[in-house]
Amino acid sequence: MRIDVVTIFPGYLAPLRESLLGRAADAGLIEVALHDLRSWTHDVHQTVDDAPYGGGPGMVMRPQVWGEALDAVIASDSRPPRLVVPAPAGRSFTQATARAYATEQRLVFACGRYEGIDQRVVDHYSRQFPVDEVSIGDYVLVGGEAAVLVIVEAVARLLPGVLGNPRSAAEDSFSDGLLEGPAYTRPEVWRGQAVPEVLRSGNHGAIARWRRDRALERTAKRRPDLLAALPEDRLDAADQAF
Numbered sequence: 001m002r003i004d005v006v007t008i009f010p011g012y013l014a015p016l017r018e019s020l021l022g023r024a025a026d027a028g029l030i031e032v033a034l035h036d037l038r039s040w041t042h043d044v045h046q047t048v049d050d051a052p053y054g055g056g057p058g059m060v061m062r063p064q065v066w067g068e069a070l071d072a073v074i075a076s077d078s079r080p081p082r083l084v085v086p087a088p089a090g091r092s093f094t095q096a097t098a099r100a101y102a103t104e105q106r107l108v109f110a111c112g113r114y115e116g117i118d119q120r121v122v123d124h125y126s127r128q129f130p131v132d133e134v135s136i137g138d139y140v141l142v143g144g145e146a147a148v149l150v151i152v153e154a155v156a157r158l159l160p161g162v163l164g165n166p167r168s169a170a171e172d173s174f175s176d177g178l179l180e181g182p183a184y185t186r187p188e189v190w191r192g193q194a195v196p197e198v199l200r201s202g203n204h205g206a207i208a209r210w211r212r213d214r215a216l217e218r219t220a221k222r223r224p225d226l227l228a229a230l231p232e233d234r235l236d237a238a239d240q241a242f
């Protein structure tokens with residue numbers, strides 16, 4: 001997978017080259033290219049923003065600069081892109097979105113700042129490529145860069161070979177629609193708290209049941225919306241207690 005990120009703060013995306021993603025990049029599983037939006041300005045001040053039509057606070061990012069940048073970046077690789085534009089008003093980015101993005105050959109991220117990017121940029125490219133405006137949560141950031149770090153990590157971990165332990169991607173939170181239950185490791189007792197007996201019983205059936213019950217209990221308490229959204233056939237008779 002090739003990932004391009006256009007931003008006025010390329011340094012912010014440096015972590016994409018570290019650790020998990022660094023190894024994936026070294027293994028050729030993911031190719032990450034960072035592009036400074038200001039490279040496509042032509043004035044001495046490298047202006048990327050202007051006052052909003054209709055008035056109001058803050059500034060809006062200029063369409064001309066974004067158009068030149070995205071034309072150049074998209075043309076720099078033959079793989080057809082999905083354009084991803086983080087935005088507070090975007091559709092929610094979920095594990096399902098991450099799974100869908102993991103099947104893409106190429107993702108091009110447009111990181112806005114200020115009050116966002118002139119809408120005509122999204123409208124223009126939506127006529128040629130799939131374009132998603134995505135929100136990573138119901139809170140307001142200052143720009144799209146942090147969202148790109150989140151999205152790229154959630155997607156990259158699903159690519160074969162990126163995670164050391166592939167089982168965890170398939171069986172982690174949200175994969176079965178439930179939250180992860182509690183996890184334990186040695187020592188058996190820590191500060192007077194013992195590991196639940198069943199986990200040391202060696203009874204794999206009882207362990208699986210206990211883990212499912214803890215996941216259902218936690219989901220019912222913390223995210224009843226996820227439980228309500230579960231298809232009927234995903235809950236068996238033993239689950240009905242939640």
Ligand SMILES: Nc1cc(-c2ccc3ccn(Cc4ccccc4)c3c2)n[nH]1
Nearest residue numbers: 086087088112113115136137141143144
């Ligand atoms: N989930 C999520 C995404 C963002 C986000 C993404 C990109 C940008 C570009 C500029 N801003 C600042 C902004 C604040 C308010 C209104 C509009 C823009 C952004 C915020 N916030 N929260």
